[in-house]
Amino acid sequence: MRYTISGLAATTALVFGGQALAEVPRVVTDFAPAEGLVAMVMGDLGSPERLLEQGANPHDFQLRPSQAAALAEADLVVWMGPQMAPWLNRALEGQGDLPQIRLLEIAGTYLQPFGATHEDAGHEGHDHAAAPEDSGHDDHEAGDGHDHSAEGMDPHAWLDPGNGQLWLGQIAKELAARDPENAATYAANAARAQADLAALDQRLTADLAPLKGKPFVVFHDAYGYFTGHYGLTLAGAVALGDATSPGAAHLAALQDQAGTRALCLFPEAGHDPKLVEQMAEATGVAVGAALDPEGVQADPGPGAYLAVLEALGAALTECLNRS
Numbered sequence: 001m002r003y004t005i006s007g008l009a010a011t012t013a014l015v016f017g018g019q020a021l022a023e024v025p026r027v028v029t030d031f032a033p034a035e036g037l038v039a040m041v042m043g044d045l046g047s048p049e050r051l052l053e054q055g056a057n058p059h060d061f062q063l064r065p066s067q068a069a070a071l072a073e074a075d076l077v078v079w080m081g082p083q084m085a086p087w088l089n090r091a092l093e094g095q096g097d098l099p100q101i102r103l104l105e106i107a108g109t110y111l112q113p114f115g116a117t118h119e120d121a122g123h124e125g126h127d128h129a130a131a132p133e134d135s136g137h138d139d140h141e142a143g144d145g146h147d148h149s150a151e152g153m154d155p156h157a158w159l160d161p162g163n164g165q166l167w168l169g170q171i172a173k174e175l176a177a178r179d180p181e182n183a184a185t186y187a188a189n190a191a192r193a194q195a196d197l198a199a200l201d202q203r204l205t206a207d208l209a210p211l212k213g214k215p216f217v218v219f220h221d222a223y224g225y226f227t228g229h230y231g232l233t234l235a236g237a238v239a240l241g242d243a244t245s246p247g248a249a250h251l252a253a254l255q256d257q258a259g260t261r262a263l264c265l266f267p268e269a270g271h272d273p274k275l276v277e278q279m280a281e282a283t284g285v286a287v288g289a290a291l292d293p294e295g296v297q298a299d300p301g302p303g304a305y306l307a308v309l310e311a312l313g314a315a316l317t318e319c320l321n322r323s
Contacts, residue, residue, distance in 0.1 A: 030079035032295025033158040036305030040193035083155035160225040161201045204313040219268035263323035288319030
Protein backbone atom coordinates (compact mmCIF):
# COMPACT_ATOMS: atom_id res chain seq x y z
CA MET A 1 0.00 0.00 0.00
CA ARG A 2 1.28 3.45 -0.86
CA TYR A 3 1.85 6.17 1.74
CA THR A 4 2.62 3.59 4.42
CA ILE A 5 5.09 4.65 7.09
CA SER A 6 5.96 1.79 9.40
CA GLY A 7 7.91 1.56 12.60
CA LEU A 8 8.10 3.67 15.72
CA ALA A 9 6.85 6.92 14.22
CA ALA A 10 3.64 5.33 12.96
CA THR A 11 2.60 3.87 16.31
CA THR A 12 0.14 6.10 18.08
CA ALA A 13 -0.37 3.92 21.12
CA LEU A 14 3.21 4.01 22.37
CA VAL A 15 3.85 5.24 25.89
CA PHE A 16 6.91 7.39 26.52
CA GLY A 17 7.96 8.52 29.96
CA GLY A 18 4.68 7.31 31.40
CA GLN A 19 2.63 9.57 29.11
CA ALA A 20 0.52 8.33 26.19
CA LEU A 21 1.26 9.99 22.90
CA ALA A 22 -1.34 12.36 21.50
CA GLU A 23 -4.13 10.73 19.54
CA VAL A 24 -4.20 11.05 15.80
CA PRO A 25 -6.74 13.73 14.87
CA ARG A 26 -10.16 12.63 13.68
CA VAL A 27 -10.50 14.22 10.24
CA VAL A 28 -13.68 14.68 8.23
CA THR A 29 -13.62 15.67 4.56
CA ASP A 30 -16.29 16.74 2.11
CA PHE A 31 -15.69 14.72 -1.09
CA ALA A 32 -13.16 12.59 -2.93
CA PRO A 33 -10.39 15.07 -3.86
CA ALA A 34 -10.03 16.36 -0.29
CA GLU A 35 -10.35 12.86 1.18
CA GLY A 36 -7.63 11.52 -1.11
CA LEU A 37 -5.21 14.29 -0.21
CA VAL A 38 -5.73 13.85 3.54
CA ALA A 39 -5.54 10.05 3.30
CA MET A 40 -2.18 10.27 1.55
CA VAL A 41 -0.81 12.48 4.32
CA MET A 42 -2.23 10.38 7.17
CA GLY A 43 -1.01 7.08 5.72
CA ASP A 44 -1.28 4.25 8.25
CA LEU A 45 -1.90 6.65 11.13
CA GLY A 46 -5.58 6.95 10.35
CA SER A 47 -8.25 7.40 7.71
CA PRO A 48 -10.31 10.54 7.11
CA GLU A 49 -14.06 10.20 6.81
CA ARG A 50 -15.62 11.30 3.52
CA LEU A 51 -19.09 12.71 4.05
CA LEU A 52 -20.13 12.51 0.41
CA GLU A 53 -20.77 8.91 -0.59
CA GLN A 54 -19.95 7.55 -4.03
CA GLY A 55 -22.48 8.73 -6.58
CA ALA A 56 -23.74 11.67 -4.53
CA ASN A 57 -23.75 15.23 -5.86
CA PRO A 58 -21.28 17.45 -3.96
CA HIS A 59 -23.35 20.56 -4.63
CA ASP A 60 -26.64 19.35 -3.17
CA PHE A 61 -26.29 16.88 -0.32
CA GLN A 62 -28.04 16.23 2.97
CA LEU A 63 -26.12 14.90 5.96
CA ARG A 64 -27.48 11.83 7.64
CA PRO A 65 -27.70 11.96 11.46
CA SER A 66 -24.68 9.65 11.76
CA GLN A 67 -22.66 11.95 9.51
CA ALA A 68 -23.71 15.00 11.47
CA ALA A 69 -22.55 13.22 14.62
CA ALA A 70 -19.18 12.40 13.02
CA LEU A 71 -18.80 16.03 12.03
CA ALA A 72 -19.52 17.17 15.58
CA GLU A 73 -16.83 14.80 16.91
CA ALA A 74 -14.18 15.78 14.37
CA ASP A 75 -10.90 17.34 15.41
CA LEU A 76 -10.40 18.85 11.97
CA VAL A 77 -12.53 19.33 8.85
CA VAL A 78 -10.69 19.52 5.52
CA TRP A 79 -12.88 20.68 2.65
CA MET A 80 -12.83 22.82 -0.47
CA GLY A 81 -15.03 25.55 0.92
CA PRO A 82 -18.59 26.85 0.65
CA GLN A 83 -18.30 27.41 -3.10
CA MET A 84 -18.30 23.62 -3.62
CA ALA A 85 -20.19 22.36 -0.58
CA PRO A 86 -22.79 24.83 0.71
CA TRP A 87 -24.48 21.98 2.58
CA LEU A 88 -21.33 21.51 4.67
CA ASN A 89 -21.01 25.24 5.21
CA ARG A 90 -24.49 25.28 6.70
CA ALA A 91 -23.67 22.31 8.94
CA LEU A 92 -20.43 23.89 10.15
CA GLU A 93 -22.22 27.10 11.08
CA GLY A 94 -23.90 25.14 13.85
CA GLN A 95 -20.63 23.64 15.14
CA GLY A 96 -19.10 26.74 16.69
CA ASP A 97 -15.34 27.05 16.22
CA LEU A 98 -14.68 23.57 14.84
CA PRO A 99 -11.15 23.65 13.34
CA GLN A 100 -11.19 23.49 9.57
CA ILE A 101 -9.05 23.90 6.47
CA ARG A 102 -10.73 25.45 3.47
CA LEU A 103 -8.42 24.33 0.71
CA LEU A 104 -9.51 27.03 -1.72
CA GLU A 105 -8.47 29.66 0.82
CA ILE A 106 -4.94 28.42 1.44
CA ALA A 107 -2.46 31.16 0.61
CA GLY A 108 -0.74 30.47 -2.70
CA THR A 109 -3.65 28.53 -4.21
CA TYR A 110 -4.00 29.28 -7.91
CA LEU A 111 -7.53 30.49 -8.66
CA GLN A 112 -9.07 31.64 -11.92
CA PRO A 113 -12.51 32.75 -13.11
CA PHE A 114 -14.91 30.55 -15.02
CA GLY A 115 -14.21 30.47 -18.71
CA ALA A 116 -10.52 31.40 -18.45
CA THR A 117 -8.12 29.73 -20.84
CA HIS A 118 -4.47 29.05 -20.13
CA GLU A 119 -3.62 31.97 -22.42
CA ASP A 120 -6.08 34.33 -20.69
CA ALA A 121 -4.91 33.43 -17.20
CA GLY A 122 -1.20 33.20 -17.92
CA HIS A 123 -1.71 29.71 -16.56
CA GLU A 124 1.11 27.62 -17.90
CA GLY A 125 4.12 27.84 -15.66
CA HIS A 126 2.37 29.87 -12.95
CA ASP A 127 4.00 29.84 -9.55
CA HIS A 128 1.68 28.71 -6.77
CA ALA A 129 4.09 29.72 -4.05
CA ALA A 130 4.21 33.25 -5.45
CA ALA A 131 0.44 33.71 -5.58
CA PRO A 132 -0.91 36.59 -3.48
CA GLU A 133 -1.76 35.97 0.13
CA ASP A 134 -5.36 37.07 -0.42
CA SER A 135 -6.11 34.68 -3.27
CA GLY A 136 -8.74 32.84 -1.26
CA HIS A 137 -12.47 32.94 -0.76
CA ASP A 138 -13.00 36.58 0.15
CA ASP A 139 -11.70 37.99 -3.13
CA HIS A 140 -13.32 35.35 -5.31
CA GLU A 141 -16.76 35.00 -3.81
CA ALA A 142 -18.99 32.79 -5.93
CA GLY A 143 -22.18 32.69 -3.91
CA ASP A 144 -23.14 29.57 -2.01
CA GLY A 145 -21.80 27.26 -4.67
CA HIS A 146 -25.03 25.43 -5.35
CA ASP A 147 -25.37 26.71 -8.88
CA HIS A 148 -22.04 27.64 -10.39
CA SER A 149 -22.57 30.07 -13.21
CA ALA A 150 -20.20 31.24 -15.90
CA GLU A 151 -19.16 34.17 -13.72
CA GLY A 152 -16.94 34.51 -10.67
CA MET A 153 -14.23 32.29 -9.29
CA ASP A 154 -14.14 28.73 -10.58
CA PRO A 155 -13.90 26.49 -7.48
CA HIS A 156 -12.74 23.32 -9.29
CA ALA A 157 -9.16 24.22 -8.43
CA TRP A 158 -8.10 20.69 -7.44
CA LEU A 159 -7.94 19.89 -11.16
CA ASP A 160 -4.69 21.87 -11.28
CA PRO A 161 -2.11 19.43 -9.81
CA GLY A 162 -0.02 22.37 -8.64
CA ASN A 163 -2.74 23.17 -6.14
CA GLY A 164 -2.73 19.57 -4.97
CA GLN A 165 1.02 19.80 -4.35
CA LEU A 166 0.53 22.94 -2.27
CA TRP A 167 -2.37 21.55 -0.28
CA LEU A 168 -0.55 18.33 0.65
CA GLY A 169 2.13 20.34 2.41
CA GLN A 170 -0.38 22.48 4.26
CA ILE A 171 -2.44 19.48 5.36
CA ALA A 172 0.73 17.90 6.79
CA LYS A 173 1.50 21.08 8.73
CA GLU A 174 -2.02 21.30 10.15
CA LEU A 175 -2.02 17.66 11.23
CA ALA A 176 1.43 18.03 12.78
CA ALA A 177 0.28 21.05 14.77
CA ARG A 178 -2.46 18.91 16.31
CA ASP A 179 -0.36 15.74 16.61
CA PRO A 180 3.30 16.82 17.02
CA GLU A 181 4.44 13.31 17.98
CA ASN A 182 3.71 12.21 14.40
CA ALA A 183 4.89 15.37 12.66
CA ALA A 184 7.75 13.55 10.90
CA THR A 185 5.37 10.91 9.59
CA TYR A 186 2.96 13.47 8.17
CA ALA A 187 5.82 15.34 6.52
CA ALA A 188 7.29 12.16 5.01
CA ASN A 189 3.91 11.01 3.73
CA ALA A 190 3.20 14.41 2.20
CA ALA A 191 6.59 14.45 0.48
CA ARG A 192 5.95 11.00 -0.96
CA ALA A 193 2.48 12.01 -2.13
CA GLN A 194 3.89 15.15 -3.75
CA ALA A 195 6.43 13.04 -5.61
CA ASP A 196 3.72 10.66 -6.83
CA LEU A 197 1.56 13.60 -7.92
CA ALA A 198 4.50 15.15 -9.77
CA ALA A 199 5.13 11.85 -11.54
CA LEU A 200 1.46 11.62 -12.56
CA ASP A 201 1.58 15.20 -13.79
CA GLN A 202 4.58 14.36 -15.97
CA ARG A 203 2.80 11.34 -17.44
CA LEU A 204 -0.35 13.33 -18.14
CA THR A 205 1.69 16.12 -19.74
CA ALA A 206 3.25 13.61 -22.12
CA ASP A 207 -0.01 11.74 -22.83
CA LEU A 208 -2.07 14.89 -23.41
CA ALA A 209 0.47 16.83 -25.48
CA PRO A 210 -0.73 15.25 -28.77
CA LEU A 211 -4.28 16.40 -27.96
CA LYS A 212 -3.47 20.11 -28.06
CA GLY A 213 -5.58 21.82 -30.69
CA LYS A 214 -8.22 19.07 -30.67
CA PRO A 215 -11.43 20.75 -29.41
CA PHE A 216 -14.04 18.94 -27.35
CA VAL A 217 -17.30 19.69 -25.53
CA VAL A 218 -18.03 18.76 -21.90
CA PHE A 219 -21.23 18.57 -19.91
CA HIS A 220 -20.61 21.49 -17.56
CA ASP A 221 -18.05 24.22 -17.03
CA ALA A 222 -15.75 22.47 -14.56
CA TYR A 223 -12.55 21.79 -16.46
CA GLY A 224 -10.79 25.14 -16.84
CA TYR A 225 -7.95 24.32 -14.47
CA PHE A 226 -7.26 20.98 -16.11
CA THR A 227 -7.47 22.22 -19.69
CA GLY A 228 -5.45 25.29 -18.82
CA HIS A 229 -2.70 23.35 -17.08
CA TYR A 230 -2.30 20.94 -19.99
CA GLY A 231 -3.02 23.42 -22.79
CA LEU A 232 -6.12 21.65 -24.12
CA THR A 233 -8.86 23.18 -26.25
CA LEU A 234 -12.29 23.26 -24.64
CA ALA A 235 -14.92 24.13 -27.26
CA GLY A 236 -17.84 24.60 -24.89
CA ALA A 237 -20.07 23.15 -22.17
CA VAL A 238 -23.64 21.90 -22.45
CA ALA A 239 -24.60 23.34 -19.04
CA LEU A 240 -22.89 26.45 -17.72
CA GLY A 241 -24.11 25.83 -14.16
CA ASP A 242 -24.32 22.79 -11.93
CA ALA A 243 -28.03 23.09 -11.29
CA THR A 244 -29.25 25.13 -14.25
CA SER A 245 -30.82 23.58 -17.32
CA PRO A 246 -29.26 24.97 -20.51
CA GLY A 247 -31.46 27.20 -22.64
CA ALA A 248 -32.54 26.31 -26.17
CA ALA A 249 -30.51 29.13 -27.71
CA HIS A 250 -27.34 28.03 -25.94
CA LEU A 251 -27.84 24.41 -26.99
CA ALA A 252 -28.50 25.39 -30.60
CA ALA A 253 -25.36 27.53 -30.74
CA LEU A 254 -23.26 24.86 -29.09
CA GLN A 255 -24.62 22.21 -31.42
CA ASP A 256 -23.66 24.29 -34.45
CA GLN A 257 -20.21 24.84 -33.00
CA ALA A 258 -19.77 21.20 -32.07
CA GLY A 259 -20.76 20.06 -35.53
CA THR A 260 -18.02 22.12 -37.13
CA ARG A 261 -15.28 22.10 -34.47
CA ALA A 262 -15.56 19.49 -31.72
CA LEU A 263 -14.03 16.06 -32.10
CA CYS A 264 -15.61 14.57 -28.96
CA LEU A 265 -18.55 15.18 -26.66
CA PHE A 266 -18.21 14.09 -23.05
CA PRO A 267 -21.05 13.32 -20.63
CA GLU A 268 -20.39 13.57 -16.91
CA ALA A 269 -20.73 11.15 -14.02
CA GLY A 270 -23.77 11.89 -11.90
CA HIS A 271 -25.58 13.79 -14.68
CA ASP A 272 -28.14 12.63 -17.24
CA PRO A 273 -26.29 12.01 -20.54
CA LYS A 274 -29.43 12.63 -22.62
CA LEU A 275 -28.47 16.12 -23.86
CA VAL A 276 -24.98 14.99 -24.83
CA GLU A 277 -26.37 11.97 -26.66
CA GLN A 278 -28.91 14.10 -28.52
CA MET A 279 -26.19 16.52 -29.58
CA ALA A 280 -23.99 13.66 -30.73
CA GLU A 281 -26.82 12.20 -32.79
CA ALA A 282 -27.50 15.57 -34.42
CA THR A 283 -23.86 16.36 -35.19
CA GLY A 284 -22.23 12.96 -35.67
CA VAL A 285 -19.55 13.89 -33.13
CA ALA A 286 -18.14 10.97 -31.13
CA VAL A 287 -19.17 10.49 -27.51
CA GLY A 288 -16.41 9.81 -25.00
CA ALA A 289 -16.52 8.18 -21.59
CA ALA A 290 -18.28 10.04 -18.80
CA LEU A 291 -15.88 12.44 -17.09
CA ASP A 292 -15.78 12.61 -13.31
CA PRO A 293 -14.13 15.89 -12.25
CA GLU A 294 -15.46 15.71 -8.72
CA GLY A 295 -14.64 12.07 -8.09
CA VAL A 296 -18.21 11.00 -7.40
CA GLN A 297 -17.30 7.49 -8.57
CA ALA A 298 -13.84 7.39 -6.94
CA ASP A 299 -13.14 4.67 -4.40
CA PRO A 300 -12.41 5.93 -0.88
CA GLY A 301 -8.81 6.04 0.23
CA PRO A 302 -5.44 7.58 -0.58
CA GLY A 303 -5.80 6.98 -4.30
CA ALA A 304 -8.95 9.08 -4.69
CA TYR A 305 -7.32 12.38 -5.70
CA LEU A 306 -4.82 10.89 -8.11
CA ALA A 307 -7.57 8.74 -9.63
CA VAL A 308 -9.64 11.82 -10.51
CA LEU A 309 -6.80 13.36 -12.52
CA GLU A 310 -5.73 10.09 -14.10
CA ALA A 311 -9.26 9.18 -15.18
CA LEU A 312 -9.79 12.56 -16.82
CA GLY A 313 -6.60 12.18 -18.80
CA ALA A 314 -7.46 8.64 -19.85
CA ALA A 315 -10.98 9.53 -21.04
CA LEU A 316 -9.81 12.53 -23.06
CA THR A 317 -6.93 10.58 -24.59
CA GLU A 318 -9.08 7.61 -25.58
CA CYS A 319 -11.72 9.62 -27.45
CA LEU A 320 -9.62 12.39 -28.96
CA ASN A 321 -6.95 10.01 -30.24
CA ARG A 322 -9.52 8.04 -32.25
CA SER A 323 -11.40 11.05 -33.59
